[in-house]
Amino acid sequence: GAGVSQTPSNKVTEKGKYVELRCDPISGHTALYWYRQSLGQGPEFLIYFQGTGAADDSGLPNDRFFAVRPEGSVSTLKIQRTERGDSAVYLCASSYTVNTEAFFGQGTRLTVV
Amino acid sequence: QKEVEQNSGPLSVPEGAIASLNCTYSDRGSQSFFWYRQYSGKSPELIMSIYSNGDKEDGRFTAQLNKASQYVSLLIRDSQPSDSATYLCAATPYGTNAGKSTFGDGTTLTVKP
Numbered sequence: 001g002a003g004v005s006q007t008p009s010n011k012v013t014e015k016g017k018y019v020e021l022r023c024d025p026i027s028g029h030t031a032l033y034w035y036r037q038s039l040g041q042g043p044e045f046l047i048y049f050q051g052t053g054a055a056d057d058s059g060l061p062n063d064r065f066f067a068v069r070p071e072g073s074v075s076t077l078k079i080q081r082t083e084r085g086d087s088a089v090y091l092c093a094s095s096y097t098v099n100t101e102a103f104f105g106q107g108t109r110l111t112v113v
Numbered sequence: 114q115k116e117v118e119q120n121s122g123p124l125s126v127p128e129g130a131i132a133s134l135n136c137t138y139s140d141r142g143s144q145s146f147f148w149y150r151q152y153s154g155k156s157p158e159l160i161m162s163i164y165s166n167g168d169k170e171d172g173r174f175t176a177q178l179n180k181a182s183q184y185v186s187l188l189i190r191d192s193q194p195s196d197s198a199t200y201l202c203a204a205t206p207y208g209t210n211a212g213k214s215t216f217g218d219g220t221t222l223t224v225k226p
Contacts, residue, residue, distance in 0.1 A: 041218050042216030048213065104157050104158070
């Protein structure tokens with residue numbers, strides 16, 4: 001596709017459930033980033049990949065959060081035992097390589113009830 | 114203190130005026146800077162990138178970087194009502210953390226017809 005694609009656009013889940021959020025980057029982009037954005041705040045870094053490996057996962061809040069990018073393209077952000085505080089918009093971005101211009105997908109709005 | 118600071122606004126300018134948005138950052142290791150525009154309920158959209166001191170112009174937009182003073186600015190000439198949005202500043206460090214951008218919380222701009 002022409003841009004970064006994230007699915008689903010919206011996800012409502014019950015507290016304690018497991019969720020997976022998917023990101024399909026721009027073709028040819030080797031770097032992929034996950035951010036989380038709460039209302040009225042800027043995006044907060046979670047993790048980024050250069051190729052298949054997680055180059056920096058220091059932004060993941062705790063061990064309930066995990067992300068993979070097994071083939072260096074599509075990435076999945078996985079959240080176990082969801083909590084109400086996990087409710088936010090999860091944004092994915094990709095760039096040709098690290099530290100070049102990054103382009104965001106439309107985001108996944110996660111609501112934990 | 115946040116690593117990237119922006120005046121939250123709102124900043125209001127009349128149509129046709131110049132809008133000036135400012136951003137300061139605390140990490141002297143930051144080497145790449147980006148401005149994003151975010152409409153309400155939408156994801157951030159890249160407007161400008163700047164990597165070296167001085168000015169960079171693209172159409173009605175001019176980004177300015179002063180690494181010695183640790184500030185970045187965005188000027189929007191001939192402001193239009195469609196420019197009304199939240200503008201996010203992002204700083205990216207050099208080296209092993211190069212994929213870890215830090216965002217400010219944004220400045221809300223309103224352009225009045």
